[in-house]
Amino acid sequence: MANFYKPEDLINRLNSIANSLASKPDSLALIGLGSAGLEINRLDQYSDLDFFVIVRKDKKQNYLSNLSWLEADQSLVFKFMNTVDGFKALYADGIFLEFAVFEEWELKKIPYSSGRVVWAHPDFDLEFANPQIKLPEQKQPPIEWSVNEALAICYIGINRYLRGEKLSAFRFVQIYAVDRVMELAKYLEKDTLDSFDPFSNERRFEKRFPQTAKILPDLMTGYENTPDAVLAILNFLDENFDVNEPLKNLIKNLVFSSKKDS
Amino acid sequence: MANFYKPEDLINRLNSIANSLASKPDSLALIGLGSAGLEINRLDQYSDLDFFVIVRKDKKQNYLSNLSWLEADQSLVFKFMNTVDGFKALYADGIFLEFAVFEEWELKKIPYSSGRVVWAHPDFDLEFANPQIKLPEQKQPPIEWSVNEALAICYIGINRYLRGEKLSAFRFVQIYAVDRVMELAKYLEKDTLDSFDPFSNERRFEKRFPQTAKILPDLMTGYENTPDAVLAILNFLDENFDVNEPLKNLIKNLVFSSKKDS
Known part of the structure; x- marks a missing residue:
């Protein structure tokens, strides 16, 4: 129905x-x-x-x-x-x-x-x-900022996960790092709708960025599975942008250790 | 390691x-x-x-x-x-x-x-x-507000899911409705740490509210499984608070229709 x-x-x-x-x-x-x-x-x-x-x-x-x-x-x-x-x-x-x-x-x-x-x-x-005061502007940070911030968020997130703060880890990785992926999508494909919503950038994302949208299920894996989301974000960054190797490797090691513990 | x-x-x-x-x-x-x-x-x-x-x-x-x-x-x-x-x-x-x-x-x-x-x-x-300006205060809305807002968010979220806006649905249900569950936890059990972080209420939630934390995995089910999270939130609200029946039933019907479609 x-x-x-x-x-x-x-x-x-x-x-x-x-x-x-x-x-x-x-x-x-x-x-x-x-x-x-x-x-x-x-x-x-x-x-x-x-x-x-x-x-x-x-x-x-x-x-x-x-x-x-x-x-x-x-x-x-x-x-x-x-x-x-x-x-x-x-x-x-x-x-x-x-x-x-x-x-x-x-x-x-x-x-x-x-x-x-x-x-x-x-x-x-x-x-x-029509609004009488200006709406918040669409801010597009530089590529390097989004990539490095995504990495840093994944690092902090996986540590919180290992500590048992899985809610905080979920939010860092599956929201804030995903925000960075959404910023980066614009460098990989053209917004098909050009219909940015100043109050929520996630609206119609699947229609606007269909290629990047394909990996979304891997980035939002739920409360228990943040380490898999971290790996998927690392892969996305690594395939498309310059990524700091030592930090990437450190995060990967932390992900693997989370799997050994469980 | x-x-x-x-x-x-x-x-x-x-x-x-x-x-x-x-x-x-x-x-x-x-x-x-x-x-x-x-x-x-x-x-x-x-x-x-x-x-x-x-x-x-x-x-x-x-x-x-x-x-x-x-x-x-x-x-x-x-x-x-x-x-x-x-x-x-x-x-x-x-x-x-x-x-x-x-x-x-x-x-x-x-x-x-x-x-x-x-x-x-x-x-x-x-x-x-010590900070020279006041930190944001901890706002605790009335129970009815948190319950009704959670319901309304679930309604909007399940509709977006059905439309194919799964990212937006994920965020509505698995973040904003979960925020309401976190507000409501305080009415069900005492904060064991009393260590509210004004910059992020989710810090140490599992230690602060161990009973409510048990259901967190059911509330954050990932990108593809928002309908299950909606059902778990409805159950949490229904077991613990007064819930508007017509809206609850409408949301449940929408959840069931999402499962038939898939």
Whole structure:
């Protein structure tokens, strides 16, 4: 099955929320984000609805304290205020929401990606569909930095593993060293989508870098198997870049000793 | 084998670096951090040497551009400037270093954990062994927040998995939902060490929360097996806390559909 709804059900629900907002005097706009926004071509049966509701000054708390404006069509079976600005919520039919409510002036001080105006009152300044402050820039460190940092992380990670700190080892190797592999992928193949997400570089990685993505299962081997992930990262580095031999050999020895111990 | 050195070799090396610094006119102090610092009782054969070198005004670049002050005893076989302030480096005998060089005034504006003064010139203000600005505080969200956020993350993660975004799914479930499990551990058992590390809550988790640690292997199952991790997180939440039934059931259905697809 997967989810019970189809992409058009998601769009209909968003429009229905827009209609409900339009009938309330204090609403100014509904701005769709992500696949509910400008990237609507990516909307699929695994998407949720991510949006901002913009309301008049001093009205935000009304919208947050009573969610009836969301329940014109369907009732919510799960609602969870996950930030001071918004909720995650689930409709009875399985449609999942992530939304925040802002007053117009608040948009001047928060970073967000450009959205799609699903509905707006004539009083709403359409400029606010775009962020008013700069997003974090995509930083691309030099090759040598990513390679050496990956090596150093593997060294620290395998030592923590040997000490029995397997959670810390997992995170060093299978997250932070993998971050470095993701940085290095750009030197080995062209980003097929050129769709970098400033809030999470890992989004759509498999589509953007299909060659490098092939080794991902070997780099994320789970809590007990960090030494195998270390070896796979060393192999990736060694096959594609200049790698410091003494440190590489030291790490390999530590990996082998971890296997003898177990 | 593991590493080639013993804990006392680490201490001897740190003292030797201190002696080398003491012979240079512009050095002010060597401050050991972590297990090279105040937690020296934790120093073991898997430790590296983590320290700050404090130098006189306008002398920092001299120490960073020429590392001969580190090589009085042993030569370095790997040196990597990983930040604008410092290096990671490896000695020929396998001892690994992480260090930064600061001028005294810089310590006023950076957060760090209290260190141990290994050596200091009489001109050095010993107050600087302790951070001059406050460390990030340990935030403990309410139980309901951690439980609901874990559920929501599992929902988003399993959908990304089903879409083929397995890297993003891995990170949502096996990192961010696991962060919530780590927060919740405190409600189930007492922190045996009470040794929270403000820079990484995962350090020594296995020793601090041995009961919760037993399920960690089931929560971090690797890139291909995120659905199993989702089920294990749901079980953990369900056994110990109040869990929203409709969202839990929806997530379980999505997990089962992921297994039918494969």
